[in-house]
Amino acid sequence: MSTEIPNNSTFTSDIDFCTLGMFIIDEIEFEAPKPPVKNIIGGAGSYAVVGARMVAGREHSQSVSWIVDTGSDFPAEIRRIISSWDTACVLRESTERLTTRAWNGYGPNEKRDFRYLTPKIRLDHDALSESQVFSKTFHMVCSPARCCQIVEGILQRRNALLQSDKIDPSHAARRPIFVWEPVPDLCRAEELPMFYKALKHVDVVSPNDLELASMFGNKSWSLENSSDRAIADVIVKSGIGQDGNGLLVVRAGKDGSYAFSRNVSLHIPAYQGMNVVDPTGAGNSFLGALAQGLISIERTPTKLVASTLGKSDQWADIVGLWGEQGRIPAALICATVAASFVIQQVGMPQISRSEIGEELWNGQSYTERIRLYTKQLAETFENASKIQK
Template sequence: MAAAADTYFVTLGMFIIDEFAFCDENGVETGKSVMPQIGGGGTYAAIGARIWLPPHDLGMIIDRGNDFPPSIQAKLSSYSSDNGMWLFRDHTDRGTTRALNSYRGDHRGFLAFILHRAVDLSELFFLFLFGMRITPRDLEGTRKARPRAMHFICSPARALEIIKEVREVDGWEPVMIFEPIPDRCIPEELPALIRALPSISVLSPNAEEALSLLSLPTDAVNKDVVEEAARQFLELGVGDGGRGCVIIRAGPLGAFVTTREKGGWWIDAFWTSEDARRIVDVTGAGNSFLGGLAAGLFETNGDVYKATFYASVSASFTIEQEGLPHLSNRPGGNSAIEIWNGDSPSRRLEELLKRHGSFA
């Protein structure tokens, strides 16, 4: 039997250093400059959970190359001073995985790459596809092995491989939170998703991804079509015996949460369309939402509806600036109180709950 997990939540998502280039609609450089920032879906998910839980309850593997900036190391340490949540794998023969976020007007392009010494294109392609994948096996033998909840961002076909590795560990039955990767949310992936669904505890695409997987029109996202997509995913058998949950993230519309037992509920986004000035960059919002959801499941003893309020609050801190939210400490009683972006997560949670009187 597997030993009891000391860690509650681990993400298998990647760590990436984001770089930026800005052009106008005609492709002319604008002169805007942004320093490299911490990125990667796994990082945003880890911080979404960190907003609620202490570092020792969390885990993420970071592949640290020979070019790892001290400023980024310091930023990571600000979330976990003893590095309790980070598992660093050092690579002296190559750089850290980076992504170029290229903006042409309002359109954003994305390209991930690895800085590596003297490699040809075929080797670089191999490294990107295989060398950087993080799997459940990578956790074995570490202090973050066999967490009680696990988040992964990948294609449905890749999810099947992750599920297989989990099943190979006797006695380990984590809550599995699956976030389909956007470019594989296509109808051709639906058969693989159907095979994976019985092992998935929480399935959470965003609205456009959900509709695309189900071959539904994506040109007019509204609450009715989101609810229909969620109903179809439930019918396809999310979770053991259909006891899983579907959460479709729909931006300013909020998130639709549904299970067979209790039906569907809409949970508001914390920042609405009326708060446009507070919304700076939505990059990583969905990832941090799901990290917050995992933390909420811990805090609410598995109540996925109440946990979604924690998720919405985590996303609210992520979209207030470019990059990750800022953590500081405020004196309070016998210990410091953690403050994010100058505000209290608990205060935001209470405010959001008040909007939904039935949950207060």
């Protein structure tokens, strides 16, 4: 049985973002004396949705879509939290199974161990509703082989629906944007041939720095190392996406993120001044926000970036260097700020409303944090300009 929060059974072409990442209920054990926690919303899909939802805002919350498989043990409190996000969430409910649960153990130096406690339910293109199939962007966390299968499957389903005359062709005027997060366990050298094949299917590929290093048999990755920079160059020059000019985004935790295309690169620093309680899910939220930001050029967060940084010659130069991909720098900023909310607590940031009805995450407006972050960047650009003079 499938239900939705809220009901979205009819076709709509207004889905901006859809993730095929999983929903998981986490149990987390920390190093003593920190006590363990249970019944925490987790899974790459859940975190990606929160990132996309922040960028979408309350006005466009229904443009964010995902699937949650619930079992007989699904907690009422988690149902309430999901409902509070007001997304186009498809609940596939069954009393004949358990909800996917996992154990996370943190040891010295934030070493993380992970294992499933109940059978996992993976999502693919066949799981999507007709509305979800016509999403403008997709987020995937999977192996290179599954990446190819999912992208091809989504495109085939779209074509079949268009040919059946069930869907207005105007709803699929453009190919969707595919954002791929390689599954960590398969970031290995022996997977490289399939990795390069998968790159042709997606528009954005985003391993974190350690995963990128592992693909090439290394223990770390740093842009300051010429051989590591060469790795990024090899990947983008191999051709990402249909036109070969897709995006490699390396997520590097406290060092921010690095974006590379064939002709230009960009470093976006992490949001500063945050007390990092738990980094789990920050990368997933970053990518959900990035996907949403790439198609939200005329909406408040990206317009705020432009208005705050618009007077900066350095920012104009950065956007100009990206040419037709000029929306990418602002989308990366939206992603960076979204990730900053996720690291503030164990589990999901808390959504609420101010006295005047403004949407808040952890007690602060997402757009206000965008403003603060871009103001910091503008000051950095100004100080750099003074030094150069």
